[in-house]
Amino acid sequence: MSLSIQEILKSKGITANPQTLPFLEARWEEVQALRGDLTNIPIDDADIGLRNIPGGDHVEQQTN
Amino acid sequence: MLNNKLIDLSALELAPLLETKSISPVELTKEVLQQAEQGQSKINAYMDIYQEDALQAAEKAEQEILNGQYRGLYHGIPMAIKDNIYVQDKITTMSSKIHKDFRPTYDATVVKKLQEAGVVLTGKLSMHEYASGVTNDNPHYGAVRNPWDLDKIPGGSSGGSGAAVAIGSSVASLGTDTAGSVRIPASACGIVGLKPTHGLVSKYGSFPLSWSLDHVGPMTKTVKDAAGLLDIIAGFDLLDPTSVNAPSTNYLSKVTGDVKDLVIGINEDYFFNQIDDDIHQLVKASIQHLVDQGAKVETVKIPSLQYAEWAELISFATEASAIHHTNLKNRPDDFGDDIRLFFELGALPSAVEYLQAQQVRRQLKSDFQKAFEKVDILISPTLPIAPTTIGDHFANLNGEQVDAVTNIIRLTGPANLTGIPALSLPCGFKGNLPIGLQIMGPAFGEAKILNAGLAIEQTNPLQGRKPNPFAQANS
Numbered sequence: 001m002s003l004s005i006q007e008i009l010k011s012k013g014i015t016a017n018p019q020t021l022p023f024l025e026a027r028w029e030e031v032q033a034l035r036g037d038l039t040n041i042p043i044d045d046a047d048i049g050l051r052n053i054p055g056g057d058h059v060e061q062q063t064n
Numbered sequence: 065m066l067n068n069k070l071i072d073l074s075a076l077e078l079a080p081l082l083e084t085k086s087i088s089p090v091e092l093t094k095e096v097l098q099q100a101e102q103g104q105s106k107i108n109a110y111m112d113i114y115q116e117d118a119l120q121a122a123e124k125a126e127q128e129i130l131n132g133q134y135r136g137l138y139h140g141i142p143m144a145i146k147d148n149i150y151v152q153d154k155i156t157t158m159s160s161k162i163h164k165d166f167r168p169t170y171d172a173t174v175v176k177k178l179q180e181a182g183v184v185l186t187g188k189l190s191m192h193e194y195a196s197g198v199t200n201d202n203p204h205y206g207a208v209r210n211p212w213d214l215d216k217i218p219g220g221s222s223g224g225s226g227a228a229v230a231i232g233s234s235v236a237s238l239g240t241d242t243a244g245s246v247r248i249p250a251s252a253c254g255i256v257g258l259k260p261t262h263g264l265v266s267k268y269g270s271f272p273l274s275w276s277l278d279h280v281g282p283m284t285k286t287v288k289d290a291a292g293l294l295d296i297i298a299g300f301d302l303l304d305p306t307s308v309n310a311p312s313t314n315y316l317s318k319v320t321g322d323v324k325d326l327v328i329g330i331n332e333d334y335f336f337n338q339i340d341d342d343i344h345q346l347v348k349a350s351i352q353h354l355v356d357q358g359a360k361v362e363t364v365k366i367p368s369l370q371y372a373e374w375a376e377l378i379s380f381a382t383e384a385s386a387i388h389h390t391n392l393k394n395r396p397d398d399f400g401d402d403i404r405l406f407f408e409l410g411a412l413p414s415a416v417e418y419l420q421a422q423q424v425r426r427q428l429k430s431d432f433q434k435a436f437e438k439v440d441i442l443i444s445p446t447l448p449i450a451p452t453t454i455g456d457h458f459a460n461l462n463g464e465q466v467d468a469v470t471n472i473i474r475l476t477g478p479a480n481l482t483g484i485p486a487l488s489l490p491c492g493f494k495g496n497l498p499i500g501l502q503i504m505g506p507a508f509g510e511a512k513i514l515n516a517g518l519a520i521e522q523t524n525p526l527q528g529r530k531p532n533p534f535a536q537a538n539s
Contacts, residue, residue: 005412008411008412009408009411009412012393012411013393014392014393014396014408014411015393015396016408017396017401017404017405017408019401020401020404020405023405024405024408024409027405027409028409028412030470031374031377031378031409031413034371034373034374034377035371035374035378035417036371036374038371038420038424040367040370041367041368041370041371041424041427042427043420043423043424043426043427047423047426048419048422048423048426057302057305058300058302058305058307058309
């Protein structure tokens with residue numbers, strides 16, 4: 001079962017603007033088309049761009 | 065329009081006049097404020113003009129200079145900033161209805177730095193609502209108009225900054241850039257806009273649009289003014305978790321315009337694909353100018369660019385939607401229709417899609433890094449199309465009707481995804497509208513791109529022409 005865009009948004013507490021809903025649906029289809037299947041890019045091995053820095057922001061490695 | 069030419073001068077031209085007391089900050093500020101007031105009925109650039117505060121700050125600067133305490137290039141220079149950068153106790157609206165009465169309790173780090181440099185703040189400048197758009201056609205405060213043609217958009221989201229600097233109602237400005245919002249209005253309004261390397265300039269105290277893509281950057285009349293302003297605002301800031309502790313550099317001193325042996329990279333597949341023919345020609349002519357001065361050209365491949373538009377949209381829309389999630393649920397009708405739609409769009413992608421977009425970004429960074437092992441800079445058009453008519457969602461691209469917004473951010477977005485520095489500066493005209501060229505460089509390579517920018521600026525691409533909104537009938 002696939003949910004409509006309106007239902008997906010509703011499940012997140014967001015009421016889609018009925019006046020722009022057709023544009024939102026068209027835009028979402030464009031975004032999906034832009035993504036393609038990502039087959040031409042070796043992202044499986046690529047780390048994500050987020051960092052997990054222990055100790056807080058800007059902590060440099062320190063030696064005792 | 066004022067006949068006095070002080071408002072036409074750059075910061076670098078004004079600075080020696082101020083330092084030697086040939087003109088006073090008060091005299092200069094009065095002229096800028098007058099231009100700001102007069103410009104409102106034509107271009108609507110300002111959200112708020114600080115008449116009284118600006119004159120007080122100018123008097124203070126004047127006293128300091130008279131006492132021999134000249135602080136440097138921007139001391140006594142009147143400047144307004146985009147209305148998403150916090151000035152303590154001053155209404156900061158983000159050009160939104162929801163934040164119409166918001167008063168920050170602290171200054172943004174960049175505002176503190178401007179004040180330490182002796183800048184005279186003249187007010188806040190209009191923007192696309194929450195910086196989330198490129199037209200500056202604002203449903204709450206009215207459209208900002210392009211001073212070169214009042215029917216056209218000034219670009220956005222820092223459209224007020226672009227328009228104000230173009231007519232001299234602010235000598236320089238600060239904008240923010242998430243997908244091109246400094247460079248797009250710079251291109252559309254015929255000025256210089258610099259998106260620095262991510263982390264070089266603190267974002268503390270600027271209202272976020274998309275944390276991982278946001279930047280604060282200078283918008284100025286000239287390349288050297290941008291270098292001088294970057295010297296003031298760059299620097300590590302513990303208050304910004306994305307700030308990078310990079311070695312300090314004096315950018316202005318490194319901008320000489322010497323491009324001998326500079327290697328220029330050209331990526332035809334993405335950055336010269338689907339470009340307006342006239343714009344294509346202007347940018348290639350500027351590259352030829354650099355070659356005539358001793359630069360070389362190499363073609364480069366950046367394969368992952370085919371996913372750049374998708375990664376930009378997913379990262380941008382989801383992060384923005386997260387920031388505005390509560391208001392999107394509780395008071396959606398208080399957003400303009402266009403940004404409400406965009407924030408709704410940002411609630412749709414899955415976590416997997418967001419994370420894949422971040423993987424694409426890592427690959428893009430790697431591909432750009434490889435390109436910069438071969439070349440010093442990359443050059444492209446800033447925009448593939450000329451500024452569109454206000455209210456028009458489509459643009460004419462070589463006879464084909466194309467979506468305006470998607471195309472406007474297509475060439476600027478990759479520098480936000482990768483965090484590399486990118487500069488836009490004028491390279492000529494299409495009809496009566498200025499056209500911008502983009503120079504990208506390796507991370508923390510601001511000096512390189514500013515230097516190449518100066519070499520192009522020295523070819524006088526604006527041919528001495530200035531916008532005159534006062535001679536145009538209101539639309």
